[in-house]
Amino acid sequence: MAADYDAIIIGAGISGMYQLHRLRGLGLAVRVFEAGNGVGGTWYWNRYPGARFDSESWTYGYSFSDEILREWEWSEHFAAQPETLRYCNFVADKLDLRRDIEFNCRIRAAIYDDAAGEWEIESEDGRRARARFLITAIGPLSAPTMPSIPGVGTFRGEAYHTGLWPHEPVSFEGKRVGVIGTGATAVQAITEIAKTVGQLTVFQRTPNWCAPLHNSPIDAATQARIKATYAEIFTRCRGTFGCFIHDADPRKALEVSPEEREALFEKLYREPGFGIWMGNFRDVLVNEEANATITEFMRRKIRERVKDPAVAAKLIPTNHGFGTRRVPLESGYYEVYNQPNVRLVDLRDTPIERITPAGIKTSDAEYELDMIVYATGFDAITGAFDRIDIRGWDGRRLRDKWAHGPRTFLGLQVEGFPNLLTLVGPHNAATFCNIPRCIEQNVDWVTALIAYMRERGFSRVEPTPEAEREWLEHVYDTGRRMLFTQVDSWMMGINSNLPGKNKRTFIVYAGGAPRYREKCEEAVAGGYAGFTFR
Ligand code: NA7
DSSP states (O other): OOOSEEEEEEOOSHHHHHHHHHHHHTTOOEEEEOSSSSSOTHHHHOOOTTOBOSSOHHHHSOOSOHHHHHHOOOSBSSOBHHHHHHHHHHHHHHTTOGGGEEOSOOEEEEEEETTTTEEEEEETTSOEEEEEEEEEOOOSSOSBOOOOOTTGGGOOSEEEEGGGOOSSOOOOBTOEEEEEOOSHHHHHHHHHHTTTBSEEEEEESSOOOOEEOOOOBOOHHHHHHHHHTHHHHHHHHHHSTTSSSOOOBSSOGGGSOHHHHHHHHHHHHHSSTTHHHHSSBTTTTTOHHHHHHHHHHHHHHHHHHOSSHHHHHHHSOSSSOTTSSOOOEESSHHHHTTSTTEEEEETTTSOEEEEOSSEEEESSOEEEOSEEEEOOOBOTTTHHHHTSEEEOGGGOBHHHHTTTSOOOBTTTBOTTSTTEEETTOTTSGGGGSOHHHHHHHHHHHHHHHHHHHHHHTOOOEEEOHHHHHHHHHHHHHHHHTSGGGGSOSGGGTOOTTSTTOOSOOOOSOOSOHHHHHHHHHHHHHTTSTTEEEO
């Protein structure tokens, strides 16, 4: 049976949309399969209150189209989810993408047919399709996980996971709302919910170091300046570690005077965005002593902002330094705890025992609630892959191959899985990036590879075992120096709600986007060194 398409893309988020556009440009027949009822991926699913960028909007949008850059106007420096979803739809309209996207179609399995040299995918509702290339654009944080707490299904009130938020408005007015989790999502949601809630109870297991976002509207003059300087903005992003506009300060925290140190910390705390994380002294994320200086500064800030010292103490992380877990950016998060109708339950003192029909029961009390918001995160990076039965030649399962941690070459291909291309896959720089910047690089690279194969009449590409081994070593070598690898978080593959996810595993690439890009370019310059073609 002949293949239905040249390429199948799973997912119509930021990466799937751009990949579709680029492959169309090569004249390929492409079909995108998307579980949601619309484009946007992360921005389609994460409709929870307060969801917004932590990247500057004008660094986040696609850079490849002058027309899109010219026509689209971000209204705020850090756009909220509804605006970002509108942006995704604007791009889909502009590029006429929808005619090649099948919506409401969740892929269950993808099997490589070695004899035909084709992938066959099957959706949950039994639809099937075949193509030579299979491109996963399934997102790094797209497999939501519910807490493994007894009784989760028994609660009689409203219950929502932030990553599966309803499309209809949800009201908190006059309600007793409980939020489980205090990660980046929860910090945004809690701050917004607190504005209208009757009574809010936050169930916190591990506090995080949160820093001010300082969002603001973009005025006309700034809008004009942004549009006139897009080229420079993107060039700057390309040069920084995580493709953010912020770049590490060339000085080391331990080499300057305490006053100079304080001055930079204070400046960064007052400035918008991730500067305090990505634009800090260059040793704070790799040297414990340097890290202790910014950690102490952040501790002071929490104490200053939270009136009740006992509550402040609970909000101060004690098991990790600043920036060693994903830093939530906030817009008045700490002040929420000064409201009389907000209380903080520290699960380290009183763990949750069960969810009951009426609310949440901890070891010392039962909290009656009208609504529970699960801000409990995702099965990060590999989770979306694990949820699809992906089988390469000889029927080998990707899930099995990655059972003890992912193995890839460049985070884009896997030995034993020919013609499978994994955008934003594990060990890919896009996992630690102002993501569209890395997505464009991923997609451009994949597109060039496919063009190369067509020119030369190759039908099959796969990395060599040696290339995969060397990449794994490189991922570990570059990651090891970072302090975050010594801390439990989703960035290290930890998820307390899933069996087997309690051991730290390298799943991201922390060598920095510029180095990653170099590695990708090196492979190309060497005639796609590390890959075998047929
Ligand atoms: P995160 O950062 O994984 O946060 C999940 C939160 O939920 C975190 O505070 C967890 O505490 C908490 N959690 C998870 N399971 C439980 C149980 N069983 N009991 C109590 N508390 C629990 O996910 P987010 O959605 O906030 O952010 C994900 C990324 O999305 C974010 O980094 C952005 O880049 C976008 P824990 O820390 O495990 O103790």
